[in-house]
Amino acid sequence: MGKHIISVDQFTRPDLEELFDAARSIRRRMRQHDRGLTEICAGFVMASLFFEASTRTDMSFQASMRRLGGDVISVSNGIQFSSMYKGENLADTVRAAGCYADVIVLRHPQVGSSYEAAYYLDKLNQRIRNRTVIISGGDGVGEHPTQALLDLFTIFDQKGTLDHLSITLVGDLLNGRTVHSLSKLIAYYTPRGVRLNFVAPDALRMPPAIVAMLRDLKITVTETDTLADVLGESDVLYWTRVQEERFTPEEYDTIKDRFILLPQTLAEAPKNMIVMHPLPRKHEMGTPEDHDLLDADPRAIYFEQMENGMFIRMALLAKVLRGAYV
Amino acid sequence: MGKHIISVDQFTRPDLEELFDAARSIRRRMRQHDRGLTEICAGFVMASLFFEASTRTDMSFQASMRRLGGDVISVSNGIQFSSMYKGENLADTVRAAGCYADVIVLRHPQVGSSYEAAYYLDKLNQRIRNRTVIISGGDGVGEHPTQALLDLFTIFDQKGTLDHLSITLVGDLLNGRTVHSLSKLIAYYTPRGVRLNFVAPDALRMPPAIVAMLRDLKITVTETDTLADVLGESDVLYWTRVQEERFTPEEYDTIKDRFILLPQTLAEAPKNMIVMHPLPRKHEMGTPEDHDLLDADPRAIYFEQMENGMFIRMALLAKVLRGAYV
Amino acid sequence: MGKHIISVDQFTRPDLEELFDAARSIRRRMRQHDRGLTEICAGFVMASLFFEASTRTDMSFQASMRRLGGDVISVSNGIQFSSMYKGENLADTVRAAGCYADVIVLRHPQVGSSYEAAYYLDKLNQRIRNRTVIISGGDGVGEHPTQALLDLFTIFDQKGTLDHLSITLVGDLLNGRTVHSLSKLIAYYTPRGVRLNFVAPDALRMPPAIVAMLRDLKITVTETDTLADVLGESDVLYWTRVQEERFTPEEYDTIKDRFILLPQTLAEAPKNMIVMHPLPRKHEMGTPEDHDLLDADPRAIYFEQMENGMFIRMALLAKVLRGAYV
Numbered sequence: 001m002g003k004h005i006i007s008v009d010q011f012t013r014p015d016l017e018e019l020f021d022a023a024r025s026i027r028r029r030m031r032q033h034d035r036g037l038t039e040i041c042a043g044f045v046m047a048s049l050f051f052e053a054s055t056r057t058d059m060s061f062q063a064s065m066r067r068l069g070g071d072v073i074s075v076s077n078g079i080q081f082s083s084m085y086k087g088e089n090l091a092d093t094v095r096a097a098g099c100y101a102d103v104i105v106l107r108h109p110q111v112g113s114s115y116e117a118a119y120y121l122d123k124l125n126q127r128i129r130n131r132t133v134i135i136s137g138g139d140g141v142g143e144h145p146t147q148a149l150l151d152l153f154t155i156f157d158q159k160g161t162l163d164h165l166s167i168t169l170v171g172d173l174l175n176g177r178t179v180h181s182l183s184k185l186i187a188y189y190t191p192r193g194v195r196l197n198f199v200a201p202d203a204l205r206m207p208p209a210i211v212a213m214l215r216d217l218k219i220t221v222t223e224t225d226t227l228a229d230v231l232g233e234s235d236v237l238y239w240t241r242v243q244e245e246r247f248t249p250e251e252y253d254t255i256k257d258r259f260i261l262l263p264q265t266l267a268e269a270p271k272n273m274i275v276m277h278p279l280p281r282k283h284e285m286g287t288p289e290d291h292d293l294l295d296a297d298p299r300a301i302y303f304e305q306m307e308n309g310m311f312i313r314m315a316l317l318a319k320v321l322r323g324a325y326v
Numbered sequence: 327m328g329k330h331i332i333s334v335d336q337f338t339r340p341d342l343e344e345l346f347d348a349a350r351s352i353r354r355r356m357r358q359h360d361r362g363l364t365e366i367c368a369g370f371v372m373a374s375l376f377f378e379a380s381t382r383t384d385m386s387f388q389a390s391m392r393r394l395g396g397d398v399i400s401v402s403n404g405i406q407f408s409s410m411y412k413g414e415n416l417a418d419t420v421r422a423a424g425c426y427a428d429v430i431v432l433r434h435p436q437v438g439s440s441y442e443a444a445y446y447l448d449k450l451n452q453r454i455r456n457r458t459v460i461i462s463g464g465d466g467v468g469e470h471p472t473q474a475l476l477d478l479f480t481i482f483d484q485k486g487t488l489d490h491l492s493i494t495l496v497g498d499l500l501n502g503r504t505v506h507s508l509s510k511l512i513a514y515y516t517p518r519g520v521r522l523n524f525v526a527p528d529a530l531r532m533p534p535a536i537v538a539m540l541r542d543l544k545i546t547v548t549e550t551d552t553l554a555d556v557l558g559e560s561d562v563l564y565w566t567r568v569q570e571e572r573f574t575p576e577e578y579d580t581i582k583d584r585f586i587l588l589p590q591t592l593a594e595a596p597k598n599m600i601v602m603h604p605l606p607r608k609h610e611m612g613t614p615e616d617h618d619l620l621d622a623d624p625r626a627i628y629f630e631q632m633e634n635g636m637f638i639r640m641a642l643l644a645k646v647l648r649g650a651y652v
Numbered sequence: 653m654g655k656h657i658i659s660v661d662q663f664t665r666p667d668l669e670e671l672f673d674a675a676r677s678i679r680r681r682m683r684q685h686d687r688g689l690t691e692i693c694a695g696f697v698m699a700s701l702f703f704e705a706s707t708r709t710d711m712s713f714q715a716s717m718r719r720l721g722g723d724v725i726s727v728s729n730g731i732q733f734s735s736m737y738k739g740e741n742l743a744d745t746v747r748a749a750g751c752y753a754d755v756i757v758l759r760h761p762q763v764g765s766s767y768e769a770a771y772y773l774d775k776l777n778q779r780i781r782n783r784t785v786i787i788s789g790g791d792g793v794g795e796h797p798t799q800a801l802l803d804l805f806t807i808f809d810q811k812g813t814l815d816h817l818s819i820t821l822v823g824d825l826l827n828g829r830t831v832h833s834l835s836k837l838i839a840y841y842t843p844r845g846v847r848l849n850f851v852a853p854d855a856l857r858m859p860p861a862i863v864a865m866l867r868d869l870k871i872t873v874t875e876t877d878t879l880a881d882v883l884g885e886s887d888v889l890y891w892t893r894v895q896e897e898r899f900t901p902e903e904y905d906t907i908k909d910r911f912i913l914l915p916q917t918l919a920e921a922p923k924n925m926i927v928m929h930p931l932p933r934k935h936e937m938g939t940p941e942d943h944d945l946l947d948a949d950p951r952a953i954y955f956e957q958m959e960n961g962m963f964i965r966m967a968l969l970a971k972v973l974r975g976a977y978v
Contacts, residue, residue, distance in 0.1 A: 031455070035369055043687055045715050050402045056422050058402050063371050063426035066397035071718035074402045076702045076710050076726045088932040089940055096708050096931070099959040100715035123947065128959050129683070279422070280414040288415060295449065307425040307454050357781070361695055376728045382748050384728050389697050389752035392723035400728045605748070606740040614741060621775065633751040633780050 022315035022325030038069030047101035048074040064313040091120040107137035148181035162191035171240030173206040187217040197230040263293040348641035348651030367396030373427035374400040390639040417446040424458040433463035474507035488517035497566030499532040513543040523556040589619040674967035674977030693722030699753035700726040716965040743772040759789035800833035814843035823892030825858040839869040849882035915945040
């Protein structure tokens with residue numbers, strides 16, 4: 001309660017277990033149309049400060065707050081179009097929202113912006129005796145903690161455990177905030193016998209510091225540029241985009257086919273593997289026709305994953321505003 | 327309940343009677359400040375996805391949901407400004423909203439987009455055991471079912487019946503989605519002795535297929551390019567804009583005066599005729615001074631018509647979310 | 653109740669005393685988490701029409717309405733980006749919102765727009781038997797009544813009285829809507845022995861008509877271009893920006909240092925003086941490092957001032973919608 005949510009580094013195994021239990025409980029209560037949920041955050045106000053677009057994060061946070069009975073405010077005409085805002089720094093903007101709201105969801109393109117926002121919010125809270133907290137909705141290529149939490153919850157929820165899973169992450173592992181945070185969070189959960197398979201073009205490999213950290217935490221890490229090396233043993237396939245702009249046309253030609261997930265890819269995958277994706281997706285899952293085929297595969301659980309985002313965010317809002325997960 | 331609202335073709339006379347009864351009941355209860363209304367959609371969330379601006383449709387749907395006790399989410403900074411959205415297709419965007427909301431109001435410039443959205447939403451619903459429905463807020467030059475419903479309700483409400491009315495539609499009847507849908511809906515209501523008068527420049531006449539369909543359904547149709555031919559017998563005058571851009575300057579000069587509604591036009595109209603307009607209006611009602619004069623005429627009921635949009639939309643939301651109109 | 657809030661000229665001393673009592677009561681109840689507050693505007697809808705950005709006014713009105721249990725609607729994609737709106741006049745836009753909402757908060761760049769909006773809203777109300785009211789959120793360089801009200805409340809709240817205070821207003825006093833309205837409101841309160849010190853570059857002095865009006869109302873007015881002349885006796889220092897664009901580079905060079913508030917300025921100010929600013933701030937308080945130093949000074953109460961905006965707006969909404977301040 002009252003703690004800012006800025007980094008996956010804040011979470012230990014007991015925290016995660018408590019959070020996931022709460023998310024499951026909330027999901028069950030929602031499916032039973034339990035009106036008691038709307039008592040949890042009644043009387044609280046969330047400010048939605050999105051300095052860049054992120055439709056899923058934005059809408060799911062709004063829906064989460066509403067479904068808990070809380071209210072949401074945002075800048076009517078879009079914060080990034082505010083001409084008066086040019087020249088105002090984040091510290092002042094966040095403190096304005098902090099005067100009116102109990103929790104701020106901040107999405108900002110600049111790495112570290114969530115920390116800066118939390119710092120100034122704490123100063124404000126001291127001044128005006130508030131307890132406004134910040135939840136990061138992603139800060140540039142830095143962190144996106146709620147995405148990693150919903151990803152891990154989805155794996156846990158689908159597989160019942162993390163122990164002895166072989167989890168394959170594919171795509172741009174160098175710049176991908178999502179895959180960094182998820183890998184760390186898996187390690188913080190301290191599962192037994194987990195294997196992480198990193199499949200990336202050579203130029204876009206997982207940063208060595210993260211690989212070293214994971215190995216220190218007893219995670220078995222395999223690195224390859226060829227999905228076929230690890231597909232057959234994968235319990236989880238987490239797909240992300242390789243952006244064409246990061247390559248010369250010649251380079252891109254040599255790798256592109258290996259980093260597009262197609263229906264035929266799944267034909268060679270284990271029957272009980274799950275396919276995840278943080279969405280939105282573009283060409284990394286082929287054409288719209290390919291999407292339709294992939295979406296029809298029961299292994300493709302990225303819509304369930306997306307929906308889980310709401311349950312996780314509801315659990316987090318309940319925790320930071322009321323001090324209890326449910 | 328649980329049915330998408332995409333086309334006026336979905337509505338039969340009993341549906342319309344039930345809807346209009348509900349709209350009247352809701353209006354009465356609102357005027358009595360009946361707090362029970364806010365129980366009807368309590369706990370439900372509406373996602374507002376407007377890919378193009380439509381202030382009236384947008385605000386009235388939001389107000390409708392709120393007045394029924396429901397909540398509304400939308401993309402904080404405007405969906406069409408979302409840079410991440412470039413490249414994402416409608417199917418995925420709608421399914422994202424479908425994960426978080428119980429009903430989606432979709433406004434999109436592309437004809438058929440509501441059908442496509444409903445198709446993918448049904449697929450999602452099967453996967454995640456949701457019942458999210460879509461209500462079209464207009465798809466390009468295609469359909470705008472809630473506008474036609476509020477228009478028909480307004481005629482019914484003002485005149486008490488549709489039987490034996492002479493209803494005159496004026497303006498661009500070739501491209502006008504509003505007049506197409508309203509004409510069809512009048513026919514679907516199967517009134518007795520209705521006469522539809524279509525007043526348009528020759529180049530912008532009502533499509534022959536619609537005229538033929540109306541005549542098949544026993545509606546008497548008159549076509550003319552001169553309002554004076556039918557004004558004297560009109561019970562309803564439904565005015566829409568003729569866009570200057572559809573003509574050469576010379577052509578436009580020859581027709582423009584006949585397609586601007588002025589205070590003196592009403593001087594020659596029946597005393598109990600009503601004047602309708604879907605709004606917004608520009609030059610088709612003359613200058614701001616002309617607006618003031620027209621607005622003061624008791625026959626000008628386009629503000630009542632606009633307000634009726636809220637009562638109709640409240641009735642529809644109650645129906646799709648709760649299975650009953652009230 | 654039912655009265656538009658458009659100008660500080662509407663407020664007399666008893667009105668202000670009643671409003672400030674209500675704001676204090678609301679603040680106390682909010683700090684006690686009194687859920688009864690959410691009954692006050694339950695069932696009412698506010699439309700937020702911001703034709704230009706004003707993040708603080710916008711967010712604080714939204715939060716105020718929510719915290720009183722009311723709902724808020726706005727144009728999903730931002731009213732100023734609405735292409736359909738081009739060509740529609742304010743009179744029609746306001747009446748659209750008036751059909752759906754009980755109170756409209758209007759921010760518009762054009763002086764007099766709030767009066768125009770109120771005029772057309774009254775016409776609409778007669779037609780459709782509504783009681784929708786307008787509250788101005790600022791109209792260009794005209795008025796911004798709620799800013800003046802929160803400013804005066806803050807002085808009153810910090811000092812306990814207005815009598816015998818020496819209040820120093822600094823910056824662009826010629827074009828500054830905020831300082832005009834606050835000066836008038838101070839006079840309307842009819843305090844005893846108040847001294848207003850106007851510190852401005854010669855080209856940006858307070859308009860003579862306002863100075864004359866204040867002197868007629870028995871306010872002692874001092875005008876100077878040098879803060880040091882009045883700083884030592886000031887109980888309140890109200891700082892605003894001098895825009896560089898209003899000067900030639902040579903002119904600006906000669907005055908700029910005197911119109912930037914720095915930590916060392918406060919070193920020479922009375923210990924119990926309060927520093928106010930309407931925010932946002934840019935260079936008129938130096939660098940971000942200067943901001944941090946100023947913000948840490950207990951005399952800098954502009955965040956309290958900003959928070960007070962919410963309590964004042966809550967009191968006003970309760971009054972116009974329910975007929976009572978609390």
